[in-house]
Amino acid sequence: MSNTFARKADHLRICLEEDVQFRHLTNGLERYHFVHCCLPEINRSQIDLTTKFLEHELGAPLLISSMTGGTEQARIINLRLAAIAQKYKLAMGVGSQRVLLEKPEVANTFSVREVAPDIPLYANLGAVQLNYDYGVKECVQIVETLQADGLILHLNPLQEAVQAQGDTNFRGILDKISNLCWSTSIPIIVKEVGNGISGPMAEKLINAGVKAIDVAGTGGTSWAKVESQRATDNLGRRLGETFAEWGLPTANCLLAIREINSEIPLIASGGLRNGLEIAKAIALGADLAGMAQPFLKAAAESSETLEELVQLLIAELTTVLFCTGNSTINELKESEALQEIVA
Numbered sequence: 001m002s003n004t005f006a007r008k009a010d011h012l013r014i015c016l017e018e019d020v021q022f023r024h025l026t027n028g029l030e031r032y033h034f035v036h037c038c039l040p041e042i043n044r045s046q047i048d049l050t051t052k053f054l055e056h057e058l059g060a061p062l063l064i065s066s067m068t069g070g071t072e073q074a075r076i077i078n079l080r081l082a083a084i085a086q087k088y089k090l091a092m093g094v095g096s097q098r099v100l101l102e103k104p105e106v107a108n109t110f111s112v113r114e115v116a117p118d119i120p121l122y123a124n125l126g127a128v129q130l131n132y133d134y135g136v137k138e139c140v141q142i143v144e145t146l147q148a149d150g151l152i153l154h155l156n157p158l159q160e161a162v163q164a165q166g167d168t169n170f171r172g173i174l175d176k177i178s179n180l181c182w183s184t185s186i187p188i189i190v191k192e193v194g195n196g197i198s199g200p201m202a203e204k205l206i207n208a209g210v211k212a213i214d215v216a217g218t219g220g221t222s223w224a225k226v227e228s229q230r231a232t233d234n235l236g237r238r239l240g241e242t243f244a245e246w247g248l249p250t251a252n253c254l255l256a257i258r259e260i261n262s263e264i265p266l267i268a269s270g271g272l273r274n275g276l277e278i279a280k281a282i283a284l285g286a287d288l289a290g291m292a293q294p295f296l297k298a299a300a301e302s303s304e305t306l307e308e309l310v311q312l313l314i315a316e317l318t319t320v321l322f323c324t325g326n327s328t329i330n331e332l333k334e335s336e337a338l339q340e341i342v343a
């Protein structure tokens with residue numbers, strides 16, 4: 001079994017069975033509340049959640065964050081996620097396709113186009129891989145194999161540092177991301193994996209030519225905890241525990257990035273767990289909200305559980321719009337209904 005293949009199977013098992021969520025460091029959204037509007041003057045049934053992201057029309061501002069592929073269980077989960085994304089017109093990312101580059105025979109565990117012909121679908125690779133075996137050619141290859149609309153590169157220095165034999169040479173990666181952005185027509189999106197992207201780092205990435213940023217901040221899945229669980233020696237376990245609560249809260253990342261750039265398409269993710277938090281993230285400047293662990297747990301259970309989750313998120317988000325007197329996502333973005341709670 002290749003290392004990458006075994007790692008992917010471990011990640012699914014650990015994220016489904018163990019408590020690997022941040023415990024103390026939150027997503028930061030609890031510091032904000034919406035001012036209630038007792039007289040919305042709108043009909044709840046006419047609230048419109050549709051939105052545009054990178055030229056794609058979505059039914060709601062939701063992204064199923066990059067997660068999995070490579071194993072039989074991953075194939076089933078990806079198909080369930082893609083089918084629900086198609087039904088509700090949501091965006092979706094697949095997990096890192098490095099395993100596919102190593103073992104082309106697992107390509108079918110990522111293939112979801114048949115069940116999701118219309119959704120914005122994103123390929124995925126660790127940006128640090130640009131310093132190891134892969135370059136522009138492989139990036140084009142994974143996008144084409146998936147029939148994807150773009151490529152999400154993940155930045156995960158902490159995860160790699162905690163992992164035994166992690167890929168930790170991040171020298172020159174920004175130039176390589178930039179080269180990729182300018183040498184292909186593929187839209188490149190950069191995300192973290194739960195430790196956040198600061199304002200200055202976002203500025204570098206925007207200047208490098210990325211088309212969107214997903215902050216993937218703290219408050220949800222902690223990859224130091226995941227890797228700590230996988231560690232086979234004391235050093236790895238301790239390292240993961242020490243850095244279990246490391247990173248930038250999602251809310252802080254959104255505010256910091258919007259302060260330096262009001263235009264870049266921005267995805268909020270990292271610890272978002274319900275439609276109220278999704279609404280807060282949008283009011284803080286996000287265009288789309290992504291979730292990983294909640295979609296994974298629901299999809300691993302059944303397609304019905306997954307659909308219930310999507311319906312709940314939509315009902316929660318709609319209720320925020322209703323009780324703040326906003327009829328559309330754009331109105332929510334522009335409203336001043338979200339206020340910081342002053343202690």
Ligand SMILES: Cc1cc2nc3c(=O)[nH]c(=O)nc-3n(C[C@H](O)[C@H](O)[C@H](O)COP(=O)(O)O)c2cc1C
Nearest residue numbers: 065066067095096154193220221270271291292293
């Ligand atoms: C099982 C699992 C596998 C993941 N694999 C990837 C991956 O291959 N590539 C990636 O960019 N992010 C990956 N992530 C990270 C998520 O996309 C997301 O950034 C992170 O889990 C924080 O979101 P959450 O708090 O909603 O879980 C994975 C997450 C989970 C739960």
